[in-house]
Amino acid sequence: MSAVKNGVTQTSAASHAPVIGGTRYKEVKNGILAALSAKEWKGGEAIPSEKKLSERFGVSIGTLRKAIDELVADNILVRHQGLGTFVAQHQRDRYFFRFFRVVRQDGDKTYPTVTHMSFARAKASREVAAALGIEPGARVFSFVNRLALHGETVMIDSITVAEERFAGLTEAALRERPSTLYNFYQDAFHINVVGTEERLRVVTANETDAELLDVPQGTPLLEVRRIAYSYHQEPVELRISHVNTARYEYVGPSASHEEPI
Amino acid sequence: MSAVKNGVTQTSAASHAPVIGGTRYKEVKNGILAALSAKEWKGGEAIPSEKKLSERFGVSIGTLRKAIDELVADNILVRHQGLGTFVAQHQRDRYFFRFFRVVRQDGDKTYPTVTHMSFARAKASREVAAALGIEPGARVFSFVNRLALHGETVMIDSITVAEERFAGLTEAALRERPSTLYNFYQDAFHINVVGTEERLRVVTANETDAELLDVPQGTPLLEVRRIAYSYHQEPVELRISHVNTARYEYVGPSASHEEPI
DNA sequence: AAGTGGTCTAGACCACTAC
DNA sequence: TAGTGGTCTAGACCACTTA
Numbered sequence: 001m002s003a004v005k006n007g008v009t010q011t012s013a014a015s016h017a018p019v020i021g022g023t024r025y026k027e028v029k030n031g032i033l034a035a036l037s038a039k040e041w042k043g044g045e046a047i048p049s050e051k052k053l054s055e056r057f058g059v060s061i062g063t064l065r066k067a068i069d070e071l072v073a074d075n076i077l078v079r080h081q082g083l084g085t086f087v088a089q090h091q092r093d094r095y096f097f098r099f100f101r102v103v104r105q106d107g108d109k110t111y112p113t114v115t116h117m118s119f120a121r122a123k124a125s126r127e128v129a130a131a132l133g134i135e136p137g138a139r140v141f142s143f144v145n146r147l148a149l150h151g152e153t154v155m156i157d158s159i160t161v162a163e164e165r166f167a168g169l170t171e172a173a174l175r176e177r178p179s180t181l182y183n184f185y186q187d188a189f190h191i192n193v194v195g196t197e198e199r200l201r202v203v204t205a206n207e208t209d210a211e212l213l214d215v216p217q218g219t220p221l222l223e224v225r226r227i228a229y230s231y232h233q234e235p236v237e238l239r240i241s242h243v244n245t246a247r248y249e250y251v252g253p254s255a256s257h258e259e260p261i
Numbered sequence: 262m263s264a265v266k267n268g269v270t271q272t273s274a275a276s277h278a279p280v281i282g283g284t285r286y287k288e289v290k291n292g293i294l295a296a297l298s299a300k301e302w303k304g305g306e307a308i309p310s311e312k313k314l315s316e317r318f319g320v321s322i323g324t325l326r327k328a329i330d331e332l333v334a335d336n337i338l339v340r341h342q343g344l345g346t347f348v349a350q351h352q353r354d355r356y357f358f359r360f361f362r363v364v365r366q367d368g369d370k371t372y373p374t375v376t377h378m379s380f381a382r383a384k385a386s387r388e389v390a391a392a393l394g395i396e397p398g399a400r401v402f403s404f405v406n407r408l409a410l411h412g413e414t415v416m417i418d419s420i421t422v423a424e425e426r427f428a429g430l431t432e433a434a435l436r437e438r439p440s441t442l443y444n445f446y447q448d449a450f451h452i453n454v455v456g457t458e459e460r461l462r463v464v465t466a467n468e469t470d471a472e473l474l475d476v477p478q479g480t481p482l483l484e485v486r487r488i489a490y491s492y493h494q495e496p497v498e499l500r501i502s503h504v505n506t507a508r509y510e511y512v513g514p515s516a517s518h519e520e521p522i
Numbered sequence: 523a524a525g526t527g528g529t530c531t532a533g534a535c536c537a538c539t540a541c
Numbered sequence: 542t543a544g545t546g547g548t549c550t551a552g553a554c555c556a557c558t559t560a
Contacts, residue, residue: 023548034518049526060550071359073334081527082557098422101514141530198513201366201506202463202481220463238274252459252485253362253514284529310545321531326546342546343538529555536548 010141014257016032028057028067036076036192036233043186044089047077062132076194078232082149099182099228101251102147102155112147112154117141117212121163129222131227131238132162139163143174146212155243156212165191165236182228191236195229199252209242222250266469289318289328289342295368297337297453298492304447305350308338337492351443351454360443360489361503362512363408363416375409378473380404380432382424392488392499400424401409404435406474409411417473426452426497430472443489452497456490461511470503483511 009123030045041047048056054064067087071077075095077085088095092111103109121141129136161169161179165172177184185191203223209219223241228237243250293308302308310319315325329346334340336356339347349356352373364370381403390397406418421440422430427450446452464484471478482503489498498517505509 025548051526060552062551063549066548068527077525080558082525082559084526084558105460195515197515200461200483200511200513201509202483204481220465222401222461222463222483223436226513248462250513252457252461252487252511254458286529312545321533324530325533340546341539343540343544345539345545404541523560524551524558524560526558527556531553532551534548534550534556539543539545541542541544 008184015018019232024059025063025066025070028053028064029070030056032067032071033231034233035172039190042190043086043087043183044191046086047213049084051234054153062100074194076192089194089195090186092181092183095182096180099193102149102248103245103251105249112149113151116171116175117144117146119174122148124160124162128160128238131235133235134162134164141166141169143171149192149248152247153213153244154248155241156209158240158242160238161236165189178234185236193210193228193236194225194231197229198224200224203242205242212240213244217229219244221245224250239250262294277451283493285320286324286327286331289314289325290318292318292329293328293408294337300451302348304348304444304453307345307347310345322466335451335455348453348454351441353444357441357445359521360454362418363410363509364512365406365411366508366510367434369411371410373410374408374412376409377409377432377436378417379403383425389421389499392496394496395419395425402427402430404432410509414474414505415509416502417470419501422497426450428454446497453491454489454497455492456494457487458484458490459487461485462480464503466503474503474504474505479503492513 008063019235023250032053035041038135047053050061050064051069053068054061057064066111068079072079075088075098079086080086090096096111097109100112101174102112122132122142123134124136124138124140126136128140129138134140140160140162142158145159147154147157161170166185173188174184177188182193185193189210198234201223203221205213205215205217205219205221207217209215209221210219213219213221215221222245224241224243226237226239226241227235228239230236293314296302303467308314311322311325311329314329315322318325321406329338329340333340336349336359336424339349341347351357358370361373361389376381383400383401385393385395385401387397389401390399393401395401396462401421401423403419403421406420407414408416408418424430427446430450434449435445436451443454446454462484463484465476466476466480466482468478470476470482471480474480474482476482483506485500485502487498487500487502488496491497491499
């Protein structure tokens, strides 16, 4: 009896997977992403073992592993042999240089010294609203950081986030954060930055730039416009950086391990 | 008898894999990379079927597939269901925008119109030699392209390659190439560009820049210094681009699918 | 010793492409 | 119809971590 020779009829529905997708492992991947979005597991926490997850989603270990493989490739999960699989967490010594791409022209990488300059509530302009996926006029927080490398002021970051996603953010909390900004987003708001989009162009220093960077007004600077994304491409932060590249430079993409097209 | 309960003792040597690595699938991956470096299969050609390769390397299909999975993730191979697995080939409509990262500020992507400006043989400076991994004083070819987008001149590319890797390169062949430069490298020299490193900074237009880009001398420009790599991180091209970002901009990395650090 | 992820196997069925 | 890659299974053994 039982005509099933091997495994399961792949075309049958996966009753345990909460989110549908073309294939079983995609369903599992989406299911895990959904659980992450629902904050079932937070930054740095371990997710259930492969055995348990394979039972939860009703798939074999191999299929479950393929789903996790992709989430690890996306830097959303981290595996530690013998320990478990964890929600990737931003740390000073981990992931930092994937998002901080300014180095000295001789190649020397160092952590920036951040000075908080200002903090304000404001209403989103049309441009800011489009970048953050919110309504024009919606409330946002804007703050400015000055970054120094090797003791030299190198760049100014102007950062904007939506108030609805960062409810209760205060200048004091920002000033007193113990680690990186993206780590702070995780710990205080359970917002996980997993990707960015950046566009670069040349601009000239305005009055504020000139003062903060200690360069003459009109000095050419590198402008980096970044949108940071959480799961499912949800935009969570707009950041405009002005970089003095007299002795520093920006490290571009490596064009391998890069998305197709 | 035969105490082997399941599969093979993983620790035993893989006698068929020509290159050793920590695990079987890494050995297979290195073996395929070695065959590619030896030009056993050229750009655009199909490699043997998974069945044949698994027999050649003495591993199961699953292990063979894991090796190929990584090579596909590295954009070195391309799979086509029902057809086979192929050596990735640079084409106008494929891979082009992974290496060409300048777009109009409204986001519009278009193919550049390339004008060949000059061609020369020269000796490698210390800096060029270091970038290309050759001896200072070794012979190199240098050529300059002017690129226009939407009918407007936007950037100047100064390209240098080692004569020992591009023996017989002529200005005529360059001018008459039918497709992209990296496709030309593949077809004419069997050199496969699979990755790049880029550093960006702001410069001001020198006399040549000003003339070719039709901007005043001293205009701030974006400088992109790229080293292009073939298999095994072999540097094969140095390219210095000067970009007028008045109406265009540079698309940075996306910081997902990116190598760790 | 128990539990976790890491590697590997052997084979089934599906989807697609070419002839 | 034959051949290819794509998905999935069920389970073994290895390596690592914690206790």
